[in-house]
Amino acid sequence: MNLMSLTAVELGKKIKAKEVTVKEAVLAAFDQIEKVEDVYHSYVTLDKEQALKRAEEVQKLIDEGKLDSPLAGVPVAIKDNMCTEGMKTTCSSRILENFYPTYTAEAVLNLEKAGAVILGKTNMDEFAMGSTTETSAYGVTRNPWNENHVPGGSSGGSCSAVAAEECSYSLGSDTGGSIRQPSSFCGVTGIKPTYGTVSRYGLIAYGSSLDQIGPVAKDVTDCATILETIASYDPKDSTSVKREDYDFTSALVDDVKGMRIGIPKSYFGEGLDTEVRDAVLSAAKTLEEKGAIVEEFDLGLVDYAIPAYYVIASAEASSNLARFDGVKYGYRTPDYDGLHNMYKKTRSEGFGAEVKRRIMLGSFVLSSGYYDAYYLKALRTKALIKKEFDKAFEKYDVILGPAAPTTAPEIGKSLSDPIKMYLGDIYTISVNLAGLPGISLPCGRDSKGLPIGLQLIGDCFKEKNIIRAAYAFEQTRTYERCDVAKARD
Amino acid sequence: MKQYETVIGLEVHVELATKTKIFCSCSTEFGGAPNTHTCPVCTGMPGSLPVLNKQVVEYAMAVGLATNCKITQYCKFDRKNYFYPDNPQNYQISQLYLPICRDGKVEIQTENGTKTIGIHEIHMEEDAGKLIHDEWSDCSLVDFNRSGVPLIEIVSEPDMRSAEEVIAYLEKLRMIIQYLGASDCKLNEGSMRADVNLSIREVGAETFGTRTEMKNLNSFKAIARAIENETERQIDLLEAGKEVIQETRRWDDNKEYSYAMRSKEDAQDYRYFPEPDLVPIVISDEWLEEVRQRQPEFRDEKKARYVSEFKLPEYDADIITQYKKMADIFEKATEICKNPKKVSNYLMGETMRLLKEKSMDPDELTFSPENLAKLIGLVDKGVINGNTAKEVFAQIFENDTDPEVYVEEHGLKMDQDEDGLKKIVEEVVAANPQSVEDYKNGKEKAIGFLVGQVMRASRGKANPGMVNQLLKETLSNM
Numbered sequence: 022m023n024l025m026s027l028t029a030v031e032l033g034k035k036i037k038a039k040e041v042t043v044k045e046a047v048l049a050a051f052d053q054i055e056k057v058e059d060v061y062h063s064y065v066t067l068d069k070e071q072a073l074k075r076a077e078e079v080q081k082l083i084d085e086g087k088l089d090s091p092l093a094g095v096p097v098a099i100k101d102n103m104c105t106e107g108m109k110t111t112c113s114s115r116i117l118e119n120f121y122p123t124y125t126a127e128a129v130l131n132l133e134k135a136g137a138v139i140l141g142k143t144n145m146d147e148f149a150m151g152s153t154t155e156t157s158a159y160g161v162t163r164n165p166w167n168e169n170h171v172p173g174g175s176s177g178g179s180c181s182a183v184a185a186e187e188c189s190y191s192l193g194s195d196t197g198g199s200i201r202q203p204s205s206f207c208g209v210t211g212i213k214p215t216y217g218t219v220s221r222y223g224l225i226a227y228g229s230s231l232d233q234i235g236p237v238a239k240d241v242t243d244c245a246t247i248l249e250t251i252a253s254y255d256p257k258d259s260t261s262v263k264r265e266d267y268d269f270t271s272a273l274v275d276d277v278k279g280m281r282i283g284i285p286k287s288y289f290g291e292g293l294d295t296e297v298r299d300a301v302l303s304a305a306k307t308l309e310e311k312g313a314i315v316e317e318f319d320l321g322l323v324d325y326a327i328p329a330y331y332v333i334a335s336a337e338a339s340s341n342l343a344r345f346d347g348v349k350y351g352y353r354t355p356d357y358d359g360l361h362n363m364y365k366k367t368r369s370e371g372f373g374a375e376v377k378r379r380i381m382l383g384s385f386v387l388s389s390g391y392y393d394a395y396y397l398k399a400l401r402t403k404a405l406i407k408k409e410f411d412k413a414f415e416k417y418d419v420i421l422g423p424a425a426p427t428t429a430p431e432i433g434k435s436l437s438d439p440i441k442m443y444l445g446d447i448y449t450i451s452v453n454l455a456g457l458p459g460i461s462l463p464c465g466r467d468s469k470g471l472p473i474g475l476q477l478i479g480d481c482f483k484e485k486n487i488i489r490a491a492y493a494f495e496q497t498r499t500y501e502r503c504d505v506a507k508a509r510d
Numbered sequence: 511m512k513q514y515e516t517v518i519g520l521e522v523h524v525e526l527a528t529k530t531k532i533f534c535s536c537s538t539e540f541g542g543a544p545n546t547h548t549c550p551v552c553t554g555m556p557g558s559l560p561v562l563n564k565q566v567v568e569y570a571m572a573v574g575l576a577t578n579c580k581i582t583q584y585c586k587f588d589r590k591n592y593f594y595p596d597n598p599q600n601y602q603i604s605q606l607y608l609p610i611c612r613d614g615k616v617e618i619q620t621e622n623g624t625k626t627i628g629i630h631e632i633h634m635e636e637d638a639g640k641l642i643h644d645e646w647s648d649c650s651l652v653d654f655n656r657s658g659v660p661l662i663e664i665v666s667e668p669d670m671r672s673a674e675e676v677i678a679y680l681e682k683l684r685m686i687i688q689y690l691g692a693s694d695c696k697l698n699e700g701s702m703r704a705d706v707n708l709s710i711r712e713v714g715a716e717t718f719g720t721r722t723e724m725k726n727l728n729s730f731k732a733i734a735r736a737i738e739n740e741t742e743r744q745i746d747l748l749e750a751g752k753e754v755i756q757e758t759r760r761w762d763d764n765k766e767y768s769y770a771m772r773s774k775e776d777a778q779d780y781r782y783f784p785e786p787d788l789v790p791i792v793i794s795d796e797w798l799e800e801v802r803q804r805q806p807e808f809r810d811e812k813k814a815r816y817v818s819e820f821k822l823p824e825y826d827a828d829i830i831t832q833y834k835k836m837a838d839i840f841e842k843a844t845e846i847c848k849n850p851k852k853v854s855n856y857l858m859g860e861t862m863r864l865l866k867e868k869s870m871d872p873d874e875l876t877f878s879p880e881n882l883a884k885l886i887g888l889v890d891k892g893v894i895n896g897n898t899a900k901e902v903f904a905q906i907f908e909n910d911t912d913p914e915v916y917v918e919e920h921g922l923k924m925d926q927d928e929d930g931l932k933k934i935v936e937e938v939v940a941a942n943p944q945s946v947e948d949y950k951n952g953k954e955k956a957i958g959f960l961v962g963q964v965m966r967a968s969r970g971k972a973n974p975g976m977v978n979q980l981l982k983e984t985l986s987n988m
Contacts, residue, residue, distance in 0.1 A: 104557045117556070124550055126557060223557040229786035258559050259788050337786055340589050343600035344554045348652070364593055387591070387781035396783055 023510045024049040025186035026502065029095045029243045032189050036083065036094040043076040043083070043094035043138060046189070050096040050140055053509050054187045061163045061505070063172075063182035065101045066109045067141035072096070079136045091246050093136030098188035100179045101142035102149055103129050103234065104223040108139070112225050113157035114147045116345045116352045116371030126223025127258070128192060128234045128251040135250045140188055143178030147373045148342060149199055149227040151175050152445055153435045156375040161432055165505045166208060166471055170429040173203030179237045180207040186506040190238040190247055194224060196231045197330055198424070198449025201461035204237055205424035205474020208463045208501060210491070211237040212244045213449075215481050216456035217262030219248075220255030226341040228334035230260075231453040239500055241462060241492045245269040248484065264482060272485035277493045278312030280486070283417035285320035288448060294427040300465035300473040301423045307497050308421070308490060318416065321409045325402050326451035327443055331379075332386050332399035333454075338376075339383025345371065378439065407455040414480035419490045422448050424461040424474035448476060458484045460491050463501065472501070511749065513713040516741045517721075518676055518706060519630075519668035522683060523661050524693045525637065525701040526569045532636050532660035533560030533603065540699065544642075544653035552658035554598025559787050562587075566660040567610065567791060569692040570634050571801045573662060574611030576686045576808065577629050583793040585610045587634070587785040592778050595652055596638040604663075606782045609633035610791070616686070618678040627679050628667030635661050662692075668707065668718065673734040680704060680730065688834040688873075689808055696873065697729050704733060709754070710744045719744070720754040724761050724768060732763040739766060812837055820850035826858050833872035836861075842879035847886045856882060860900065864907050877910045885913040897970050898922045925971040928980075931964075934972070935980045938963045939988075949985055957981060 024032060024046055035041040051069050058064060082088040099105060102112045104122035111117040125133070133139075146156040154162040154177025162177045164170040165185035172181040176193030180203035183191050193200040195213035204211030212235045219234040226232060236247035249270055254263040284305060289298055309315040347353035347367030354366035372380070386395035413420060425445060435442045452459040457478055464475035475494070479487040531538055534551035550558035574581050585608040589601040614629035639657035643650050664683060670676050684695040684702060695702040709721035724740055727733045744754050757773040807815070809831045816827035830836045836857055843853045865872060885906060889899050894917055902922065905911040917923060925931060938960055939946055948956040957978075964977045 104555075110556070112556075120556070122557070123555065221557075222559050225556040226787075257561060259561050260786075336783055340591050340601050340781070340783070343591060343593065344556065344598065346593060346595075346600055348595045349553065349598060350555075360595065384781060387783050389779045389781075392781075392783070 029190040043080040063178040088136040090135035098191040102225040115158040127220035146175035149175040173206035175199040204461040206429035208472030210462040222257040272488040280313040288422040296467040304464040329399040329402035335379040335383035420478040424476040428471035518670040521705040522664040523703040526660040531658035547655040577614040579611035579614030591781040604635035605633035630665045673737040736761045843883040846883035
């Protein structure tokens with residue numbers, strides 16, 4: 022049996038039932054990694070030795086009955102912007118090429134407490150800035166469905182690793198769609214939780230007011246289980262929220278009767294690929310057939326989300342990334358003349374083009390004389406967008422749409438036109454601006470065989486609504502595995 | 511020459527006396543080996559997040575209330591962006607848009623009576639680390655122990671007109687803050703720092719002149735010297751037909767000279783924006799009331815109470831309450847020995863004399879009220895005499911010595927041996943016929959000389975009352 026073909030929860034059950042040892046699971050993951058990693062490059066850092074050591078510890082705890090999490094012993098991949106004590110954490114940037122954190126991110130700690138075994142750190146767009154995983158300083162990641170295409174981004178490595186079965190599940194982070202869009206491109210499922218649900222402590226910040234960590238896995242059951250494990254109220258993160266419900270798996274119910282689903286008309290206009298549109302609308306039909314009440318409605322301000330997002334995220338990033346200066350950790354230019362020259366050369370050499378673009382954009386919009394016109398206006402726009410969603414959620418339990426306007430583009434086709442690339446975030450970005458939860462799950466493939474993602478958006482703290490709708494939809498189809506994954510069977 | 515007036519506003523930074531830092535649980539203790547009071551948060555490690563120390567907000571509120579400020583009940587932190595190696599994140603978490611306190615005032619006493627100094631705002635922020643330049647290895651090192659120590663910045667209105675007013679204002683702030691226990695306000699240790707914004711204008715002018723900001727002022731004396739120097743410099747410029755340039759200057763107190771650090775042209779754009787890692791601070795009416803209720807007894811109330819409750823002269827009460835430290839010693843010692851007048855005498859007399867002799871501030875007093883009370887008790891019980899008490903007090907002042915132990919060890923107890931003393935008295939009387947003669951002739955003062963001689967012969971340990979009595983007896987029997 023190919024252990025990597027199992028979902029995380031299935032594998033966890035077998036481990037608990039002593040049908041499979043943790044070591045066997047970890048070795049199976051590394052077996053697949055060693056087979057495909059050269060081509061797909063999902064990981065920046067792998068640590069087999071440590072993973073095997075950890076496997077033994079976890080096995081012991083399971084045997085002693087001290088671990089009963091459904092994820093105990095299941096191998097996981099972590100996006101490389103989450104701090105892992107003693108394991109290199111680079112954000113796929115040269116500026117952190119030699120950075121070993123002194124502590125572990127809270128979300129990762131939560132996984133470790135549940136007995137997760139970390140295989141390594143996954144590739145991403147540098148500092149999570151990008152939609153293709155091509156801005157990584159450590160090489161591009163390829164889409165397991167077609168190696169000439171990108172996996173999406175910025176959590177491209179986390180999604181490709183799940184699709185190529187190089188791990189059982191992974192963690193990603195989502196600032197403007199960075200979990201949902203690559204999940205869509207790679208044919209896997211990913212959740213961006215309500216802002217404040219998963220602690221950001223130890224997540225290397227891009228846009229602090231928008232960043233959220235979330236799960237990427239083969240199916241909705243896995244995602245709900247992982248989210249239940251990583252979500253926590255964390256006093257170390259002031260934006261963390263003490264929620265009333267953390268029992269996301271209780272929403273894994275195949276029943277959408279009477280659920281009100283709204284489809285924003287503006288999500289289906291110009292720029293949307295027809296094959297994507299058809300697949301998403303067909304998914305809506307399926308849900309309607311299962312008893313949901315589906316109707317179209319007008320969601321306002323959709324066009325303002327992208328400019329507002331790029332102003333806010335870039336502004337925060339320009340400040341968040343100031344600490345990477347060659348003084349305390351990370352890369353420092355070898356030759357310099359004085360402090361300012363050291364700063365300048367370190368940052369010029371350490372950051373890639375897309376990161377520099379956003380730092381400059383962010384510095385500009387915060388400059389005196391421009392602050393009101395750009396940053397303040399963007400914040401007001403953000404508040405208005407939230408109001409639009411509030412209005413929509415008075416009528417609907419779930420908003421349904423595509424996760425991205427197209428399927429995965431070819432490698433090398435996106436970065437030359439950043440504006441076009443930014444416009445690709447149109448369906449995901451407003452969810453971050455409004456702090457809402459969103460899920461992306463597969464709903465078909467285009468004529469090139471590339472996966473299409475369905476996005477379901479819920480009101481704040483209503484993850485259960487989107488989990489239930491996604492689960493019900495998922496019951497109508499089977500999980501499609503890519504050839505790279507099947508090759509190991 | 512035209513008549514000029516100096517216009518001064520102050521920015522005062524005060525390090526708050528919290529146990530832990532403003533955004534993490536590291537110790538704020540001064541000193542300590544470099545980088546031992548640090549964690550991922552105060553060293554700006556990637557992924558770390560700030561969590562606000564509630565005590566900082568309460569201290570800021572307390573200072574705001576004591577300086578008649580309006581408390582901003584919905585306030586926020588902002589990031590001030592600038593690159594410098596002592597600033598680990600390359601931004602400082604501070605407050606720009608919604609500072610916690612605004613529109614306050616304090617009253618100071620000047621030669622011309624009471625004057626009100628407006629307070630523009632008080633905001634909370636974090637301190638930076640310390641750079642140490644290693645000459646030996648030609649490199650700079652950073653110590654982040656101070657990074658994240660909480661500060662409040664008190665920004666005055668440009669209401670001061672002289673160095674005296676500035677000092678009076680600073681003393682007033684220091685007293686208020688010390689009474690609150692919010693800081694020890696030591697200028698020389700940097701727990702209170704003042705930047706002086708100064709401009710001059712012709713007397714009667716309505717608009718302000720161009721101002722400069724003076725930094726690195728580490729004592730009241732330096733502040734006074736810098737103000738005089740900068741006023742002269744600006745007048746000289748204007749008199750020579752030149753302009754004052756808006757700039758930041760650094761005071762060198764050894765050279766009594768300031769030099770320009772940066773002009774307005776190279777002023778940085780700090781690109782302030784709301785700190786996204788912290789949530790807004792909402793101060794409820796209840797919380798505000800709680801802090802208000804906890805406000806301590808301030809100087810004026812204390813002074814009045816000392817006069818009414820302890821019957822101290824107004825003058826004594828004024829001096830003792832000037833420093834919280836003195837007032838604390840007074841109250842505690844009085845509570846133990848129940849003798850306010852004597853405690854007051856020690857503070858007003860010997861304590862002040864020793865402070866002056868050692869050029870110390872009352873802040874720097876280290877002796878405990880318990881030992882002072884014990885000393886007073888020893889005198890009251892007739893264990894030691896007044897002269898010995900003076901000597902013992904010097905020890906208490908210096909080393910916080912236990913007076914009972916000290917008196918015992920040094921054999922300073924009063925001599926109560928009447929026969930022994932009688933012998934000394936007889937010897938002294940025999941040896942000083944002239945004084946005896948004088949006394950007999952009605953010169954009462956002559957007895958003083960004889961008492962002194964007896965005391966000296968007893969090496970200061972004789973009971974002065976007994977000496978007096980014995981002398982009189984002996985003289986009248988002659």
